[in-house]
Amino acid sequence: MYKFRNIFFLLAFSSGMTSAGVLSVEPYRDAQLVKSYSQANEFIEVPLSKIRRAGSGWEPESVIRLQGDYFSSLYKVNRNALLTEVYAHYRSQMLLGGRSIAFECESRSCGSSNAWANDFFGDYLLYGADQSQYLLVVKSPLGAYQVLYLNRRGAGDVMVRLDEVLSTEAKDTEFDIVAQMKASDTPRIRRFVNDLPAGQGVVAFVTSEKTGTFSAIESGDMLISTLIAGLGDQLKGRVRFINLANLGRESLGVNRVSFVYVRD
Numbered sequence: 053m054y055k056f057r058n059i060f061f062l063l064a065f066s067s068g069m070t071s072a073g074v075l076s077v078e079p080y081r082d083a084q085l086v087k088s089y090s091q092a093n094e095f096i097e098v099p100l101s102k103i104r105r106a107g108s109g110w111e112p113e114s115v116i117r118l119q120g121d122y123f124s125s126l127y128k129v130n131r132n133a134l135l136t137e138v139y140a141h142y143r144s145q146m147l148l149g150g151r152s153i154a155f156e157c158e159s160r161s162c163g164s165s166n167a168w169a170n171d172f173f174g175d176y177l178l179y180g181a182d183q184s185q186y187l188l189v190v191k192s193p194l195g196a197y198q199v200l201y202l203n204r205r206g207a208g209d210v211m212v213r214l215d216e217v218l219s220t221e222a223k224d225t226e227f228d229i230v231a232q233m234k235a236s237d238t239p240r241i242r243r244f245v246n247d248l249p250a251g252q253g254v255v256a257f258v259t260s261e262k263t264g265t266f267s268a269i270e271s272g273d274m275l276i277s278t279l280i281a282g283l284g285d286q287l288k289g290r291v292r293f294i295n296l297a298n299l300g301r302e303s304l305g306v307n308r309v310s311f312v313y314v315r316d
Contacts, residue, residue: 077145077198077214080138083127086177086211091122095303096217098189098197100155100231103163103172104240110167113240114231114311116154116197119303120219126177131208138210139186142200146190154197155189162187165203173201178211180204195219230254231311232304235275238282241309245287253314256293259300260307268297275307 079085101113129138139158147153160182162168168187169179180203188200199215233240235258248254258279260272272295280288292314296304304310 077142079127080129080133080141080212083129083212086126086128088126089122089124093119094122095119096122098154098199098217099172099187100189102157102161103167105167106237110164110171112172114233114244116229117232117303117305117308118197118217118219120217122215122217124213124215126175127212127214129210129212131204131210133210135184135186135202135204135210138202138212139188139200142202142212142214143188146188146198146200150193151190151198153188154191156187158186159183168201169203173213175213177205178203178213180206180211228312229310230313233309233311235260235279235307235309238279241279242283242287244311245283245290248290253290253292254311255314256291257296257300257304257310257312258293258308259296259298259304259310261298269295272297279309 095117096119097112097115097117099112099115101115103110103112162182162185165178165180165182165185168185169176178201185203186201190198192198196219197217199217200213202210202212204210231244233244245254256279258272258275260268260275262268263271266274276293276295279291279293283291298306300310
């Protein structure tokens with residue numbers, strides 16, 4: 053499994069190039085390209101929530117796990133730039149072409165900037181004050197995701213990171229996954245279900261593997277029983293669990309829950 057921080061090769065770009073051709077986003081005025089990366093046909097996690105402590109590390113509460121081609125660029129903007137103007141510049145472009153917002157947060161509602169910078173993106177240059185960060189995730193009609201993260205460093209420079217994931221499975225996807233989580237993370241799953249809009253139900257596809265003497269299907273059944281018990285009587289009725297065992301797409305992972313909205 054690869055997150056945005058897991059990059060195996062670097063494509064060097066000259067300082068005069070921009071990633072506008074890759075992300076179709078024009079950089080903010082006088083922005084300097086610091087570095088760019090590319091990764092082909094790998095599994096990438098796209099964040100869909102604030103970042104929280106998870107065990108000994110930090111993770112977003114929910115993600116979308118995609119297999120596809122990944123592009124990333126990091127820019128530095130002059131310290132005199134206003135954060136609100138920089139964010140508005142990128143946000144307006146990212147919402148063109150029928151793209152929709154998958155997740156958006158700012159300031160402390162995003163969680164720890166240190167965790168985003170070092171634990172998720174793996175780039176200390178993104179670290180700044182929690183109250184000065186912005187995160188935007190958008191999805192195109194064809195299933196491509198774009199991620200924007202920006203913050204002002206202690207030295208005053210504004211760092212802007214733009215990522216894009218082009219899913220190789222997008223054409224074959226029959227439903228839109230709205231969140232993926234570890235099947236063992238009952239607290240996060242409870243929060244997700246509890247925070248659903250009134251009247252909104254979800255289908256939860258559960259993946260599993262053979263464990264000891266238990267088959268993958270039996271392991272999946274046990275995971276679902278544990279999840280239902282963890283949700284309690286008030287929340288379990290909002291979720292329909294489906295045991296995929298080890299027959300799901302590779303992008304669904306193992307021992308994970310993938311949520312899909314129930315459509316009217």
